[in-house]
Amino acid sequence: MIYTVTFNPSIDYVIDVEEFEKGKVNRVTKEYKYAGGKGINVSRVLKNLDIQSRAFGFIGGFTGRFIVDSLKSQGVETDFIEVSGDTRINVKLKSKEETEINGAGPEIDEEALNRLFKKIDKLSSKDFLVLAGNVQKSLPMDIYSIIQQKCSHKAVKVVVDTTGEALIATLKFNPFLIKPNNHELEEIFNVKINSKEELIHYGNELKEKGAENVVISMASEGALLICNEGVFHASAPKGIVKNSVGAGDSLIAGFIASYSEKSxxxxxxxxxxxxxxxxxxxxxxxKMEDVKKLLTEITITKL
Structure with a gap:
């Protein structure tokens, strides 16, 4: 089974405004509401790929109920923990430029966190656990490492998608997969990366620090995989970018979906x-049909 953890879910409220004007009344031309959060995105995509998963996380209030109802309507299995306070709303304003306003989300207390630990303690070597997204200020910055340590003696395949020190702290527990992008690598190593060769160099450093497999997403330039079998590059198919939200989460979902079936x-x-x-x-x-259309356009090259 594949499990995902989203500490800070959200309602993603996406609105289109033809000509956004600051300080004036603006009329929305289109609006959409989605259950959001990186782990939730992974679970939603897995369901679209006909792979079952179970979404862990923390929800609260009427906004939290929207998350549960929305996922249930899509056939996504959930096992959330209710906390006091309301699940956050993130506003994505699309006009000539794209603007995001992200809510803070509720605090998670020790009792709620221990309830999550009890769920994670039941996982086995047959399971994948996806830890994705930033961590609220009410939690330890090394919470992903704490969870990994609980999984390490059971050989759970842990996937980590976060940034900075929170990511570095997980490497000593040998995550199955991490997925930094080029900007996150620059942040981690405090450098400016100007070439694919430099991406590979710093990706190898993360592997040497403990990650089993490193995927580096490069947007229109495709993606790199650094693993024990070598370094591989996946080309990017051609298309018009309509939505940058969730693309990285989808990459992880697709990777795990394929690996869980074909190894x-x-x-x-x-x-x-x-x-x-x-x-x-x-x-x-x-959706699955979208993925199948693009598979033939992607070339894998061993570097």
Whole structure:
């Protein structure tokens, strides 16, 4: 089974305004409401790929109920923990420029966190656990590492998608997969990266620090996989980018979906690249038919 953890879910409220004017009344031309959060995105895409998962996380209030109802209507299995306070709302304003306003979300107390730990303690070596997104200020910055330590003696395949020190702290527990992009690598190593060769260099450093597999997403330039079998590049298919939200989460979902069935890292890279691109070319998260159309356009090259 694949499990995802989203500490800070959201309602993603996406609105289109033809000509946004600051300080004036603006009329919305289109609006959409989605259950959001990186782990939730992974679960939603997995469902679209006919792979079952279970979404863990923390929800609260009327906004939290929207999250549960929305996911239930899509057939996504959930096992959320209720906390006091309301699940946050993130506003995505699309006009000539794209603007995001993200809510803070409720605090998570020790009792609620221990309830999550009890759920995670039941996982086994047959399971994948996706830890995705930033961590609220009410939680320890190394919470992902704490969870990994609980999983390490059971050989759970842990996937980590976060940034900065929170990511670095997880490497000592040998995550199965991490997925930084080029900007996140620059932040981690405090450098400016100007070439694919430099991306590979710093990706290898993360692997040497403990990550089993490193996927580096590069938007229109595709993705890199650094693993024990070598370094592989997946080309990016051509298309019009309509939605940048969730593309990285979709890459992870596609990668795990493929690997869980075929146990091939290279095939997983190809399927993940197609899934990430399919979401980028869609208004919402991709469907299986979108992914299949792009698979033939992706070339895998061993570097």
């Amino acid at each position: 091939s890292l290279v095939e997983a890279l190809k399927f993940g690249a197609a899934t990430g691109s399919a979401t980028a070319f869609s208004m919402d998260l991709c």
